[in-house]
Amino acid sequence: MSGELSESSTESTPTNIYHSSRIKDRRSIFVAHAKRVETKQEVDSFLNHIKIEEKNATHNVLAFRLESSDGTIIEESDDDGEKHAGERVLNLLKTLDAKNVAVIVTRWFGGISLGPVRFEHIVKCAREVLDQGPLLSKRGSTSSTSSSTRSISSNTILVNGCQRGNPILQFIRNVPWEYSEIVPDYLLGQTTCALFLSLKYHRLHPEYIFNRMEKIAHQYILRILLILVDIESHQESIRELTKLCIVNNFTIILAWSQEEAGRYLETYKMFEYKSPEMIMEKVENDYLAKLTHCLTQIRSVNKTDVVTLSSSFGSLKRIMNASSDELAMCPGLGEQKIKRIKEAFEQPFLTHKNPNE
Numbered sequence: 001m002s003g004e005l006s007e008s009s010t011e012s013t014p015t016n017i018y019h020s021s022r023i024k025d026r027r028s029i030f031v032a033h034a035k036r037v038e039t040k041q042e043v044d045s046f047l048n049h050i051k052i053e054e055k056n057a058t059h060n061v062l063a064f065r066l067e068s069s070d071g072t073i074i075e076e077s078d079d080d081g082e083k084h085a086g087e088r089v090l091n092l093l094k095t096l097d098a099k100n101v102a103v104i105v106t107r108w109f110g111g112i113s114l115g116p117v118r119f120e121h122i123v124k125c126a127r128e129v130l131d132q133g134p135l136l137s138k139r140g141s142t143s144s145t146s147s148s149t150r151s152i153s154s155n156t157i158l159v160n161g162c163q164r165g166n167p168i169l170q171f172i173r174n175v176p177w178e179y180s181e182i183v184p185d186y187l188l189g190q191t192t193c194a195l196f197l198s199l200k201y202h203r204l205h206p207e208y209i210f211n212r213m214e215k216i217a218h219q220y221i222l223r224i225l226l227i228l229v230d231i232e233s234h235q236e237s238i239r240e241l242t243k244l245c246i247v248n249n250f251t252i253i254l255a256w257s258q259e260e261a262g263r264y265l266e267t268y269k270m271f272e273y274k275s276p277e278m279i280m281e282k283v284e285n286d287y288l289a290k291l292t293h294c295l296t297q298i299r300s301v302n303k304t305d306v307v308t309l310s311s312s313f314g315s316l317k318r319i320m321n322a323s324s325d326e327l328a329m330c331p332g333l334g335e336q337k338i339k340r341i342k343e344a345f346e347q348p349f350l351t352h353k354n355p356n357e
Contacts, residue, residue: 020129023121027110032125034103058109063089064102158187171262189272191221198228225250298344320345
């Protein structure tokens with residue numbers, strides 16, 4: 001897979017088209033294309049060109065932003081069948097304050113549903129292509145969001161000055177961090193930010209988090225509310241903040257110590273460009289692994305017992321149908337363990353019948 005940028009220069013087709021490297025995941029392929037545009041007609045021409053070049057593509061997700069002479073911003077997106085994808089690419093353009101730029105992310109569907117990870121691939125391709133060429137060099141914006149986005153090309157977490165003195169900073173040890181003029185409390189990536197909230201402070205100033213959320217609404221693709229649970233009766237406060245996060249499209253993270261909060265921040269930064277598969281549970285698909293997962297749910301049954309049962313009876317069905325005397329023939333299975341195995345298979349799931357049924 002090549003990560004180099006290519007540029008079209010054929011006279012009969014749109015020029016200065018930039019391309020990202022391709023991402024392949026379970027036979028699906030993603031690649032982004034970007035071009036500076038001045039009019040809607042140029043956007044249409046660009047889209048038609050990509051549809052011809054990228055034959056048999058399943059989706060061509062489009063997003064663009066145009067700035068008119070009076071400063072008015074015209075922005076549109078098109079999912080092309082990939083629901084919500086166009087909006088995510090457009091949000092990226094807004095976050096970067098990109099103007100007079102069109103981005104198309106092409107996907108070839110490989111026959112296997114990827115779930116939410118497909119949006120990460122789409123945004124990653126789009127971000128890569130926007131980093132190339134002069135696509136973002138003519139923005140002319142001096143907003144804190146734009147300046148902070150340019151300066152976070154390294155592995156550094158940017159920290160808002162209002163967090164000066166926050167004890168969690170001493171626990172960010174595995175990645176560098178520095179103070180910067182940013183709107184959120186922490187900038188963890190090109191499109192990821194976090195707000196920090198202590199429940200103790202929230203009780204004293206309940207209006208604070210509403211104002212902070214409002215300031216970064218729609219500016220980042222991933223917005224995190226990192227909550228330090230530092231009070232005893234926290235259930236009602238967490239329930240209230242969870243509703244607030246759902247309404248404002250924030251991801252809520254609970255930390256039960258300052259050290260844990262710091263580790264969350266550095267982990268988000270360290271995994272910025274890593275595949276989601278790195279933090280996914282490794283699931284073994286062989287029969288013995290599944291049988292082990294099933295039977296070890298029974299109290300006191302261990303992996304050695306599962307191997308013994310599997311070699312003695314050959315299948316879960318035969319284990320379930322085995323009598324207590326047959327199970328007693330297996331080494332390592334005592335009377336108490338056999339009783340629990342039989343109860344697990346023979347007792348009803350509901351021990352108390354609902355009187356309303």
